[in-house]
Amino acid sequence: MPTFNPLVETLAAPPIPSVFAWGRSYDGRSGPMIDLSQAVPGYPAHPDMLALLAECAGSTTYTGYGPIEGETVLREAYAAHVSEICGAAIGAGNIHVTAGCNQAFICAAMAIAGAGDSVLMTNPYYFNQETTLAMLGVKTRFAACDPDNGFLPDVASIADAITPDVRALALVSPNNPTGAIYPADLLGTIFDLCRDRGIWLILDETYRDFLPEGMSCAHDLFGRAGWEETLIGLYSFSKSFCIPGHRLGAITAGSAVVEQVAKIMDNLQICPPRSAQAAVARALPLLADWRAENRREIARRALAMKAAMAELSLWQIGAIGAYFAFVRHPFETASSSQVAEQLAKRAGVLCLPGVYFGAGQERYLRFAFANADAATIGLLPARLSGFDLA
């Protein structure tokens, strides 16, 4: 048998399905499974969203190939939205629609780095970004986020890690897995550093719509002069509109970046799936209030999560923010995978081991609290307080 690409063959299997397998072997002894594993909204899409998806999918208007960069209506609607929330002047030409934010990341990564180049990430990091780079032969370097500083990235560590082979820094804010929301001044300082050192800043804002109320955009970067020459913004429509199955994300960048990404996307997929784009273009203004209410709901869940963890003296929140909490478990000598597996199988709490997000994260677990309502989150103290490793 001919061989496989070793960069792919040596990748670990995708982590989420193996976590689901742990969940399936839970016998229900502690009550219904509390699923805090995958970053999916714990409430359904709005009926109007579903009606728009149905209307557009049933139309011949979207059966043919569409523009590589995405439907003009969505590029315009999303550019207007970003301009409004970020106080910036983003145009449709700054937007490239993708089939989800993972695809936005691989397109951005391929546009700026090839095999042998390096991309700098934080530790912890979003695992699919690391595996994406690995399978492309792009090397990764890491700047550690200090748990004692709420897992915020450290500017000096980043500066030190920008060696000549580094083409970009990849950040996620609000962060996956920690939930940490990077403050505007920190993002501004990091932006300046990247610009001064001549590297790209890839900023994944998948969870932007779940920032605290009144904080519609976490930073002013899209409004800075010359932002197009440093910043590549990534976004997902999956979480905000509760439609990850329809695969829709976007890149916000300079037109020169969009031009490079279009060449990649033409090879990857010709165009993003069309009918969902048309539907979301209409939903974007239409469902603004519903999305604002969801923002408040996720904030309530974050409060419930904090309250739940406060009842547990041995468990500690390392960071919490939009969507995720990165929680320190009490088992000093156990691996995070051991703890997560046993939590799933015996306590009926499904979460992801810290080690999935980086070496040295064995003491942590990622709780995607956005998946569960406040009442369900309130069950955590009972589940966790009596839990011990078998």
Next chain:
Amino acid sequence: MPTFNPLVETLAAPPIPSVFAWGRSYDGRSGPMIDLSQAVPGYPAHPDMLALLAECAGSTTYTGYGPIEGETVLREAYAAHVSEICGAAIGAGNIHVTAGCNQAFICAAMAIAGAGDSVLMTNPYYFNQETTLAMLGVKTRFAACDPDNGFLPDVASIADAITPDVRALALVSPNNPTGAIYPADLLGTIFDLCRDRGIWLILDETYRDFLPEGMSCAHDLFGRAGWEETLIGLYSFSKSFCIPGHRLGAITAGSAVVEQVAKIMDNLQICPPRSAQAAVARALPLLADWRAENRREIARRALAMKAAMAELSLWQIGAIGAYFAFVRHPFETASSSQVAEQLAKRAGVLCLPGVYFGAGQERYLRFAFANADAATIGLLPARLSGFDLA
């Protein structure tokens, strides 16, 4: 400004949009534009297909993330379909659904080759396969197809071109751009060659559903013992169901290949768009008769194309088959781009220059005759007979 990945930056812009631009500057002097450019069906999707797409897109069942490898219903339905038409025993575990056949190709390519490896292609080739490999840093080698042999690949040329760095041979049959249908015994011989030389055979059968009637599968390869260790089949639902905008394709391969592709797809897109998968799973048996009639319709268009070209003494069909004709134009010293541009702007005939499909193809144009009905194709002799370069 930080730099781009030179492998992407040096790629030419996607060719189809520039051809559309030629079309837009046609003033209508010779009558309505005859669009033979992009490989899209010239008739609409079936109303039942649209109804299924609408029903599934409007359902909450498909809003969440789905299996990376694709919806089980589609994997099962397509496996049953391939098993039936190819007389083979393909299971759902042999199928990986993708967002279109370009994505199937890049997944197959990444699974078996990395930067610095080589993949062998024919010349002419489908341009997106060449640019996909180029942007990944995978080198390409070419085995020429002889125009005097209907552009069929030559086994001896392929054997000579399999140097130690070659990891796979990529074939397209029925071919894009030539339309040539590779005979079963030729494919069998090439399969044996690839197996004996220890390389993968990636066989793109996007146009399989438009083989001549009675020829449901062009070969017996999926029924051969040990096929999984050599063959990776690619397919598109776009052409057959007239839904390219919904982006749906599939890989048929051994489970070991599917496992590698799942790791790639998880990074690329997490899962293919879900609702269209569910819709096509139901349409696959339901629209069998409609698809059979379309096969006959495309055959009628091929006959019309042959008849039209027979009226033109200076123009000559190099190859013709399912969907495409590769036509030799009469202008010895002109480039194929010059001819295609002037045909578009002055004769109102939109087609692709041969050079898009490989060096040395300057005398040829690709006519995607499937886009136009027989009556429209019948207008070609009048348009072409009086045509000369400006």
